[in-house]
Amino acid sequence: MDKVKICIVGAGRAGEVHGDVYFNYIPHSxxxxxxxxxxxxxxNLASKYMLNEKYVFDRYEDALSYCEFDAAIITTPTFTHCLYTEMSAKKKAHVFCEKPMAITPEDCDKMMEACSKEKVKLQLGFMRRFDAGFQKAKQIIESEEIGKLVVIKSVGRGPGLPGKWAFDIKNSNGNLAEVNSHDFDSIRWLSGSEYKKVYAVAKNSKNPDIGRLYPEFYDNAVVSITMKNGIFGLIDSVCPCEYGYDARVEVVGTRGVLFIGSINEHTTITCTREKGINSPQILSWKRRFYDAYIAEDRHFIDCIINENEPIITGNDGKHAVNIVIAANKSISLGRPIEL
Ligand SMILES: NC(=O)c1ccc[n+]([C@@H]2O[C@H](COP(=O)([O-])OP(=O)(O)OC[C@H]3O[C@@H](n4cnc5c(N)ncnc54)[C@H](O)[C@@H]3O)[C@@H](O)[C@H]2O)c1
Known part of the structure; x- marks a missing residue:
């Protein structure tokens, strides 16, 4: 296969990020x-990629019937991921699915079963694992340079609320799923262990209008996790975050500490007596992780061409769904939840 033919399933924010990456950076697609x-x-998205409107559809059945493609890039709202994965797999299309994988673990199982039955790939969108800083951190942790791990603290603060569809926790599993699935996955990946126990608190700090429509909606949460190997995890979730996009991780070991990420957009800093120290902050997740999106999309295409298995699997997606559900249960019951 020279070029992997793809269908973008969902032309929103994530669909555009992946579309831009495939169009500009992945020549084998x-x-x-x-x-x-x-x-x-x-x-609108099609015109950006000079794609004829006859290849644009508002029913997925039609896209699957009238177009031949090898892979589907699923970037629709979370509650649709299972349906579109199953439909794609049935037509022998490989699946890249954005996080969160689905709303329930049962749907995750259906997605894995459908892909495995039809022998198509399934890769989940945890792009942080392709980020140079996160990869370096994983190496340092494995070398034990900072000793045995004690705490992994992950700051996950998103600049703007997700689409309205996500306000109803039943459609999205809330901001812990939408914004912080990445933090949950990072803690699991960096600790090399599975979740054991979670305790979470959350509140709606600044969106009373949304709260009136959806009483379970929250925009601030703090989560404490115990991993099976005894490492602690901490997540601080803020969305919307007024000052920008803030995704940083601090890993404390018995002999040292490591820091991943920064709130600075770049390393240029100005300092004047009048204005003090100034450096622009990161405003968007698209910019912060752009290289990681390119690397994850390239990995997906390489796996299809070379017949390898993606390094981020449906099982990784399901673990993140399980911990988010447990954290939401902890919020509503006000007590820790064992997994
Ligand atoms: N990995 C990341 O960093 C990242 C970033 C953003 C979003 N995401 C994920 O991508 C998914 C989409 O999020 P988004 O922010 O792009 O959402 P969005 O609201 O911007 O876009 C969703 C798109 O899906 C369309 N849509 C809605 N319901 C549909 C349906 N039933 N069938 C087909 N299309 C439908 C909408 O018209 C819209 O164009 C979510 O699961 C989200 O968590 C991941």
Missing amino acids: EIVSIFDIDIEKAK
Whole structure:
């Protein structure tokens, strides 16, 4: 296979990030179709990639019937991931699915079963694992340079609220899923262990209008986790975060500490007597992790061409879904939850 033909399933924020990456950076891929229930969004995205409107669809059945593609890039709202994965797999299309994998672990199982039955790849969108800083940290941890791990603290603060569909926790599992699935996955990956216990608190700090419609909605949460190997995890979740996009991790070991990420956009700092020290902050997740999105998309295409298994699996996605559900249960019951 020279070029992997892909269909972008969902022309929103994540669909555009992946579309741009495939169009500009992955020469062994070709966008041959775009599907979104909002046809205008799909058409707008298609025009960016010079894709003829006859390959744009507002029903996925039509995209699958009238277009031939090897892979689906699923970037629709979370509650649709299971359906579109199953439909893609049935047509022998490999699946890249954005996080969170699904709303329930049962749906994650269905997705894995569908892909395994049809012998197609399934890769989950935990792009942080492809970020140079996160990869370096993993190496340092494995070398035991900072000793045995004690605490992994992950700051996950998103600049803007996700789409309205995510306000209802039943459609999204809330901000802990939408914003912090990445933090949960990082803690599991860096600790090299599985979740044992979680205690979470959350509140709606600044969105009373949303709270009136969706009483379970929260925009601030703090999560404490115990891993099976005894390492502690801490997540601090803020969304919307007024000052920008803030994704940093601090790993404390018995002999040292390591820090991943920064809130600075770049290393240029100005200092004047009048204005003090100044350096612009990171404003967007798209910019912070752009290289990681390129690397994860390249990995997906390489796995298809070379017939390798993706390093981030459905099982990784399911673990993140399970811990988010347990954390939400902890919030509603006000007590720790064992997994
Ligand atoms: N990895 C990351 O960093 C990252 C970043 C952003 C979003 N995401 C994930 O991507 C997914 C989409 O998020 P988003 O922020 O792009 O959302 P979005 O609201 O910007 O876009 C969703 C798109 O899906 C379309 N849509 C809605 N319901 C649909 C349906 N039933 N069938 C087909 N299309 C439908 C909408 O019209 C919209 O164009 C979510 O699961 C989200 O968590 C991941």
